[in-house]
Amino acid sequence: MSIGFLRQALNTLQAQSRRRTSHRVNQWFKWLSPGISVKRWLLISVAGVVLASLGLAIWIKLTPIFWVLEFLRGFLGVITEILPNYISGPLVILFGLLLLLWGQTRTVGSITKVLRPQGQSEEELIDVLLAHRRLYRGPKIVVIGGGTGLSTLLRGLKTYSANITAIVTVADDGGSSGRLRQEFGVLPPGDIRNCLAALADEEKLLTELFQYRFKAGDGLTGHSFGNLFLTAMSDITGDLERAVAASSKVLAVRGQVLPATLSDVRLWAELADGRRIEGESSIPEAGGSIVKIGCIPANPPALPAAIKAIKEADYIIIGPGSLYTSLIPNLLVPQIADAIAASLAPRIYVCNIMTQPGETQGYTVSDHIRAIDAACGRQLFDAVLVHKKSPSPRSLIRYAQQNSHPVFLDREAVLDLGRRIVLANILFEDDIGCVRHNPQRLARVLFRWYSGAHLGMGR
Incomplete structure (x- = not known):
């Protein structure tokens, strides 16, 4: 009974080991994917090592290098006597390549550990690079x-x-956006705020922050943080377009958000009963059937x-x-x-x-x-x-x-x-x-x- 249990445990461990090895090999080969620009730099690194070694040999007039090469020649001669060169040669090449890959992998792993934000999922750097390449293509x-x-x-x-x-x-004139539009003369930031939050990498946190509405404070009640942020950025940068561009960099937005126009647009609508309603927020509240819509300025x-x-x-x-x-x-x-x-x-x-x-x-x-x-x-x-x-x-x-x-x-x-x-x-x-x-x-x-x-x- 115990022997069967041990055999089953060993088989399970072997299967897990094979899966881990297969996963690691797959991750290595991903670095050779087209467009990652890794293969060329790897070859340049190898060429640099070779050139540096040659330069060292020339500098010291080959004396230590000569004896090292003599030692290696003798050592390799012993190996080839034990194993034929068509076996020992590929084995040494394979061992060298494995050492190179292992060293590169550990280097990339160390860099990834430093660059990965605290709390982020254990995602391989190559997977991040491949996803980035796919998205931007x-x-x-x-x-x-x-x-x-x-x-x-x-x-x-x-x-x-x-x-x-x-x-x-930018026709919104209700709520927080409408108040900011009236008080500061800025274009309504509400819809732009929502889009910036939706396109941000840290969407959940930014959405909560940008949608946060102040519940107290003289003049702050009802305003969302995102609207105030964009209003302040508009004042600092000069207009809403620059404010959105600057905010996009700060928030790591994937894409861009643009206002349709920088004009101070006001909507109007003609209803079936003959009424003319002005103001984006007033049109739905009028409760009529819209037959024509336009804006001021035309x-x-x-x-x-x-x-x-x-x-x-x-x-x-x-x-x-x-x-x-x-x-x-x-x-x-x-x-x-x-x-x-x-x-x-x-x-x-x-x-x-x-x-x-x-x-x-x-x-x-x-x-x-x-x-x-x-x-x-x-x-x-x-x-x-x-x-x-x-x-x-x-x-x-x-x-x-x-x-x-x-x-x-x-x-x-x-x-x-x-x-x-x-x-x-x-x-x-x-x-x-x-x-x-x-x-x-x-x-x-x-x-x-x-x-x-x-x-x-x-x-």
Whole structure:
């Protein structure tokens, strides 16, 4: 009984040893992957050792080197008498290479231990380098929108590419952003704050910090830390664009966040009952049916960096987000709409899952598309991503009490508008029945469609 137990234990230990050895060998070979720029430096290191040895030999006139070589020749002669040269030679070469790899591995391990932040998972440096290389070779993605929908999407996209540009509306005039806009004359930082937190490497901690709202203090109550941070940076750097760029460096943001315009934009909407409502926060509260939307000043100039990003984009995504107060305000900047229309990159619109009271009550998918087309005067995207399944009964009841319902897919009307339909399960419901897009699922579906569209365009 005991012999069988010992045999089983030995077999288990051997299997674990083989797995560890296999893992270590795999990690070594990863350093030889193309694009890591390790092989060339390894060869240069070896050449340096050889040259240094030759230089030492010349300097000391070969006297000690000669006797060392004589000793090695005698030693190797003994070895070759015991083992043939076609066996002893490869064995010595293999032993030398193993020593070299072991030394390099220990060196890299020591560097990794120093560079790895305290508390970070035991991730190999080569895996970090490979992930970094993959992300920074990813497609150039431009995402246009605002609100929580845009930041949700960015959380998923940043795991596929670091070449992300989020173009964000600056029409917000409610809450903390609105107060800062009135008191300091700065552009509203709220949506930009959310995007910066979503793209940051330490997202969880930064999100908590940036979303922290002061609950006491004269003038501080209701303000978020992130909004105050960006306001201070705007004052220090001179404008919001520089403030966001500087903040991105401080926060190690993966990608970039750009305001659609640096103009002080104010939204207005004409309702079906003839009323004209001004102010982004006032439009949903008016409770009417929107028939036209615009901004003051009309035709604001676009941020040049935003236009450059759109022209260079491999992939353009519009939404998700509030149709009239998050998405369309970006497209009211004519240069942005023109750049999107002229782009040859795949373009897709991510439709909202639920209608929004005061903006899109009763809207179908085709109604969302028509509203965007009407605001821009042209067709800006090729396909629309729609959630496939209905939310749970608990969520439906919760939203129905707020006069909000799932956006109905009127397939024939969408196809008549010349749009392809991408159906997928991309919904996330929290514990209280709040419906959102799932960042990982959404990003995975968007990249799958991009790969297919990109291949199709290549053919």
